[in-house]
Amino acid sequence: MTLEIENLRAGYGDRVILDGLSMRIDTGDRISLIGHNGAGKSTIIKAITGQIRPRSGAIRFDGQPITRMDTADLVPLGIVQVPPGRRVFPRLSVEQNLRMGAYTRKDRTGIAADIAATYDRFPVLARKRAHAAGTMSGGEQQMLAIARALMSRPRLLLVDEPSLGLSPLMVEQVFEFLGGLKDSGVSIVLAEQNVRMALKVTDRAVVLSQGAVRSDMSAAALLQDAEFRRTYLGG
Amino acid sequence: MVYYLEQLSNGLAIGSIYALIALGYSLVYSILNLINFAHGYVIMVGAFVALQLLALGVHPALAVLLACCSGALIAMLVERIAYRPVRHANRVIPMISALGAGLVLSAAAQLIWGPEVRSFPQLIPRFPVEIGGINLSSQSLVILAISVVLVVASSWFLHRTRFGLAAQCVRQDMVAAQLMGIPVNTVIVAIYALGGFLGVAGSILFAMYFNAVFIQMGLLATTKAWAAAMLGGIGSFQGAFWGGILLGLAETLAVITVGSAYRDGVSMAIIVGVLLLRPAGLFGTTIKERS
Secondary structure, X not given: OEEEEEEEEEEEOOEEEEEEEEEEEEOOOEEEEEOOOOOOHHHHHHHHOOOOOOOEEEEEEOOEEOOOOOHHHHOOOOEEEEOXXXXXXXXXXXXXXXXXXXXXXXXXXXXXXXXXXXXXXXXXXXXXXXXXXXXXXXXXXXXXXXXXXXXXXXXXXEEEOOOOOOOHHHHHHHHHHHHHHHHHOXXXXXXXXXXXXXXXXXXXXXXXXXXXEEEEEEHHHHHHOHXXXXXXXXX | OXXXXXXXXXXXXXXXXXXXHHHHHHHHXXXXXOOOOOHHHHHHHHHHHHHHHXXXXXXXXXXXXXHHHHHHHHHHHHHHHHHHHHOOOOOHHHHHHHHHHHHHHHXXXXXXXOOOOEOOOOOOOOOEEEEOOEEEEHHHHHHHHHHXXXXXXXXXXXXXXXXXXXXXXXXXXXXXXXXXXXOHHHHHHHXXXXXXXXXXXXXXXXXXXXXXXOOOHHHHHHHHHHHHHHHHOOOOHHHHHHHHHHHHXXXXXXXHHOOHHHHHXXXXXXXHHHHHHOOOOOOOOOOOOOO
């Protein structure tokens, strides 16, 4: 899998957020997008998943241009997003949520096996499989939202603000889970305010500034950078 | 007592017709939070299509089926032309464009079929049916049976199939549905089509029951189905059904106690009453999310 973003310009109304951004994501890459509020972390994710139309530039997935494709058509290609605020289907049961995550798949036995594997991993989801998802706690819903996205068997998983509105304990659990995806080979792009947590579960860090990539290095190298530590980690 | 029971069956029949029409509103409202003001006109056109096909000598069963499909088709066109381009605009705008679509349908129907009230052939054989000493009309029983079958089939479609589950996802969170790869536009068009199909089934039964097809039945059916949908809880499938049944019973009760002139006032009274006392309707529910 390769995702190439080339000279992307995008924004909302008159506001330009991304201004000539280029980056590349390969199989198994686990990337943190780092930047202040409004730096364009979420905008990159929205542009990749077709939720906003870039003004110019190109996004290619395995060489195929996907810049103007519809969000729903990207899922079968293997690009799927976990939205901020979780957005599980509140009145569907946990199991139905998982099934809808696999909406674009046709292999019934594979889907059943993946649901069983999800339950093994998250006993709490298994226990509540018949409950309406909206009745679960925020942390449980976030687990479900990630598990639901994985049901489509993505090749590129984009996670936007998974810690939003969660208690510290829950944040810990969610990131532990994200870290555990390392062996699955899925590429991950993570946009997260909690930089310290984000860098723990990713290998590569892309720092955004003024709508473009300011630096692109390993998470470990970034953690050594004095200026970065001062700006984002408070010393 | 026997008289009341006999009237009860009439109330159930007319109520089930309202239910079929009300479902068209509730289905669309449940997904888009939009009042489908064109619905009444779509189903009026469907009733005329049925009349036209029958006049051309098409087999009644086929004519009714084709008319229902025409209702689905017109509803899909209305969605594409009058709703989709303004779906994300201020809520008033789709309402106005729907009214506009309704006016166009109404004017077109009047051009084609004229403004007169037409009689509708009685496709259901009428004979008295006696059950336990109570005389019921075959027509009422058949209408009730057809409505219940259609409602049960739709309910199964919406709650038990993969497509129905996808429709529920679109209803609960359109953005998340898109993120799961659910083709949101296709789902919405299908919901409009289903509403148009059921609505025309209702308007044909309505035409048979009152032996009349006319341009204004769009508006009349709209008012009644709207009252039914609100009574049951707008947006709720079961609510639309039971709201329709209750409205039919209430109207029949009004007819036999105070006189038939009051029939059409009942739905107005219900709309006012529901808005004052229980705006969410009888079956309107909300679900609270824990944080």
